[in-house]
Amino acid sequence: MTQETAPPTPATLESPSPWIRRHLLDLDDFTRDEIDTVLNTTDAMKEVLGRDVPRVPALRGKTVITLFYESSTRTRASFELAGKALGADVINVSAGGSSVEKGESLIDTVRTLQAVGADLLVMRHGSSGAPYLAARHVRASVINAGDGWHAHPTQALLDVYTMRTHLGDLRGRRVVIVGDIAHSRVARSNIWALTAAGAEVVVCGPLTLLPAGLRPGDPRSEEPLSLPPVKVETNLDRAVEGADVVMALRLQQERMHSGLLPSLREYATLYQVNEERLARAQPGALVMHPGPMNEGIEISPSLATSLQSVIEEQVTNGVAVRMAVLYLLARGKA
Amino acid sequence: MNGHTVLSADEMRRAIRRIAHEVVERNGGVSDVVFVGMRTRGVPLAQRLADAVLEFEGEAVSVGALDIGLYRDDISSKELSPRLQPTEMPTDIDGRRVVLVDDVLYTGRSIRAAMDALTDFGRPSGIQLAVLVDRGHRELPIRADYVGKNIPTALEEDVQVLLEEVDGADEVRITRSEGER
Numbered sequence: 001m002t003q004e005t006a007p008p009t010p011a012t013l014e015s016p017s018p019w020i021r022r023h024l025l026d027l028d029d030f031t032r033d034e035i036d037t038v039l040n041t042t043d044a045m046k047e048v049l050g051r052d053v054p055r056v057p058a059l060r061g062k063t064v065i066t067l068f069y070e071s072s073t074r075t076r077a078s079f080e081l082a083g084k085a086l087g088a089d090v091i092n093v094s095a096g097g098s099s100v101e102k103g104e105s106l107i108d109t110v111r112t113l114q115a116v117g118a119d120l121l122v123m124r125h126g127s128s129g130a131p132y133l134a135a136r137h138v139r140a141s142v143i144n145a146g147d148g149w150h151a152h153p154t155q156a157l158l159d160v161y162t163m164r165t166h167l168g169d170l171r172g173r174r175v176v177i178v179g180d181i182a183h184s185r186v187a188r189s190n191i192w193a194l195t196a197a198g199a200e201v202v203v204c205g206p207l208t209l210l211p212a213g214l215r216p217g218d219p220r221s222e223e224p225l226s227l228p229p230v231k232v233e234t235n236l237d238r239a240v241e242g243a244d245v246v247m248a249l250r251l252q253q254e255r256m257h258s259g260l261l262p263s264l265r266e267y268a269t270l271y272q273v274n275e276e277r278l279a280r281a282q283p284g285a286l287v288m289h290p291g292p293m294n295e296g297i298e299i300s301p302s303l304a305t306s307l308q309s310v311i312e313e314q315v316t317n318g319v320a321v322r323m324a325v326l327y328l329l330a331r332g333k334a
Numbered sequence: 335m336n337g338h339t340v341l342s343a344d345e346m347r348r349a350i351r352r353i354a355h356e357v358v359e360r361n362g363g364v365s366d367v368v369f370v371g372m373r374t375r376g377v378p379l380a381q382r383l384a385d386a387v388l389e390f391e392g393e394a395v396s397v398g399a400l401d402i403g404l405y406r407d408d409i410s411s412k413e414l415s416p417r418l419q420p421t422e423m424p425t426d427i428d429g430r431r432v433v434l435v436d437d438v439l440y441t442g443r444s445i446r447a448a449m450d451a452l453t454d455f456g457r458p459s460g461i462q463l464a465v466l467v468d469r470g471h472r473e474l475p476i477r478a479d480y481v482g483k484n485i486p487t488a489l490e491e492d493v494q495v496l497l498e499e500v501d502g503a504d505e506v507r508i509t510r511s512e513g514e515r
Contacts, residue, residue, distance in 0.1 A: 044418035
């Protein structure tokens with residue numbers, strides 16, 4: 001379009017929903033339309049990444065600061081690459097050590113980063129809700145790159161993008177998420193995103209690793225749950241029946257020490273995603289994992305590298321999705 | 335809808351055919367010409383030019399689609415649709431003559447962005463510009479090589495190009511913009 005002022009939209013044109021978000025903190029209030037906007041923008045970013053020189057000037061002059069209070073390889077690297085591919089300046093700040101805690105010091109840190117010129121602040125923190133606190137104290141856009149057990153929105157967006165690439169429209173598709181649902185920000189964000197995209201979500205894991213609100217029979221399951229409706233299944237064989245996607249979550253070793261699991265071996269026996277179990281899913285069902293993997297525990301090594309596995313693709317798509325998010329948030333600000 | 339028609343479907347068809355002839359004449363054939371349409375409506379226009387050339391010249395011309403969203407200098411403008419679409423460049427443009435195609439030429443800023451985008455894909459031997467409507471009010475030193483129709487406009491008017499492929503009908507209209515944006 002050449003016109004600088006948007007013409008009245010003809011009735012026959014699908015009217016684009018305006019992007020009004022300044023922060024990306026969670027996907028719990030995302031509409032299907034907004035998710036589509038992110039995924040379609042991601043398509044354009046994929047094209048850029050496929051060029052000989054994968055760089056465009058869209059965010060020239062903008063500063064992206066990544067502030068990570070927890071370790072990360074893929075998330076941090078992909079945000080950095082995403083910012084650079086869009087022509088932004090990217091600065092990485094590590095909170096280092098464990099002395100930094102929520103409260104005054106977090107607020108001071110983000111204010112300082114704002115003062116040095118951050119336009120977009122990508123933040124990972126061990127405490128659920130920390131990015132919300134940051135967002136209240138800065139003018140910069142805050143992007144949640146994982147907070148405690150709460151949310152990891154860009155991971156869910158790249159998962160949904162990867163699924164859409166292979167399956168098309170996700171409405172009515174059956175997606176099984178297996179593992180430690182209770183402590184997984186990846187699971188929570190995926191449940192929101194997939195539900196908004198119209199998929200049927202099944203969560204599967206031992207009772208001790210399901211959120212209290214999802215445990216059948218638990219008195220707390222009567223309380224209003226901070227999640228959209230999902231199916232709950234404790235038997236993985238049944239859960240996988242007819243699935244279009246099976247997503248294994250990383251089993252965090254510390255769960256054993258807190259007494260939630262008797263042994264890794266028992267977990268692997270009952271909940272490992274392997275060839276035998278996958279045979280019950282739809283032919284060609286996708287195998288996914290947000291990484292890092294414990295091969296041999298939550299996923300069998302041969303399946304992780306099989307033709308049905310899109311795990312590497314998830315990582316690759318992570319850069320394009322994060323470019324889309326940075327771009328949309330940067331242009332959402334007047 | 336308010337406003338009036340400034341180009342009918344028939345007039346539009348003739349203008350496109352004329353431009354196609356001009357492109358062939360000016361470039362001494364089309365052997366190294368590539369049409370690159372600017373999204374959204376430049377793309378079907380570029381395709382129509384290629385169809386016309388194929389019809390009277392018997393030679394197929396590649397058609398590309400360019401999204402300039404990532405090259406604009408006004409990223410924060412609320413008026414722009416956030417919808418980006420992938421750029422599709424069907425052929426190497428190094429050493430080729432690229433004819434950029436857009437529906438309306440106005441300030442020229444989109445064309446500047448498009449040239450930036452093009453040069454990221456290669457080094458064409460030349461870039462030419464074809465537009466269906468030139469409405470004036472340039473803010474940059476840019477002019478079109480091929481113009482369907484010059485339509486002097488007032489700033490408070492909008493030029494609306496409707497195309498069969500996108501809007502279900504061919505027509506160019508001028509409307510009054512409604513108040514402040």
